[in-house]
Amino acid sequence: MSKQYQVGPIEIPEPPLLRFAEYLRAQGKRMTSQRQIIVNEVFSHHDHFDAEDLINHLRDRLAAREVSRPTIYRTLGELVEAGLLRRMILRERYVYEHQYGYPEHDHLYCQSCHQLFEFHTDALIKIREAVAREYHFTPTSHRMIIMGICADCQRKAEQSPGVSKRA
Ligand SMILES: [Zn+2]
Numbered sequence: 001m002s003k004q005y006q007v008g009p010i011e012i013p014e015p016p017l018l019r020f021a022e023y024l025r026a027q028g029k030r031m032t033s034q035r036q037i038i039v040n041e042v043f044s045h046h047d048h049f050d051a052e053d054l055i056n057h058l059r060d061r062l063a064a065r066e067v068s069r070p071t072i073y074r075t076l077g078e079l080v081e082a083g084l085l086r087r088m089i090l091r092e093r094y095v096y097e098h099q100y101g102y103p104e105h106d107h108l109y110c111q112s113c114h115q116l117f118e119f120h121t122d123a124l125i126k127i128r129e130a131v132a133r134e135y136h137f138t139p140t141s142h143r144m145i146i147m148g149i150c151a152d153c154q155r156k157a158e159q160s161p162g163v164s165k166r167a
């Protein structure tokens with residue numbers, strides 16, 4: 001999983017597991033031990049990850065048979081629906097991160113080293129409000145990903161000219 005660039009501390013009014021259990025109950029589903037393992041792992045620290053990252057991570061820590069691949073995919077979808085995780089598309093795959101209790105933010109994505117950097121700026125919120133007002137729209141959220149090359153990668157490219165960047 002990638003290095004962390006966090007925008008702020010996590011303030012969680014109610015443990016994610018409890019919140020997820022409530023969501024499942026409303027859906028007529030049960031909190032299974034497999035779901036519990038996934039939620040505990042996902043909420044142990046803030047990160048940006050895809051399903052394969054999570055599968056590999058769980059495999060390193062547990063016997064692989066404890067949590068099946070389809071269960072991981074299904075549970076990630078449920079966590080998004082429950083408002084606990086947020087999902088974005090990067091390089092044609094889903095990338096997940098905490099939504100619940102985590103401050104609103106946007107991302108810069110380095111196309112060379114594939115790291116995601118988080119940022120928050122009120123200027124963007126002001127633009128969102130202004131655009132929404134113009135279109136008589138009630139905004140609830142937005143997604144913005146600035147694509148480009150991070151400072152580290154720019155420096156490396158300058159130091160070793162002729163070395164091609166990863167796509
Ligand atoms: Zn980079």
Ligand SMILES: [Zn+2]
Nearest residue numbers: 097105107118
């Ligand atoms: Zn993020």
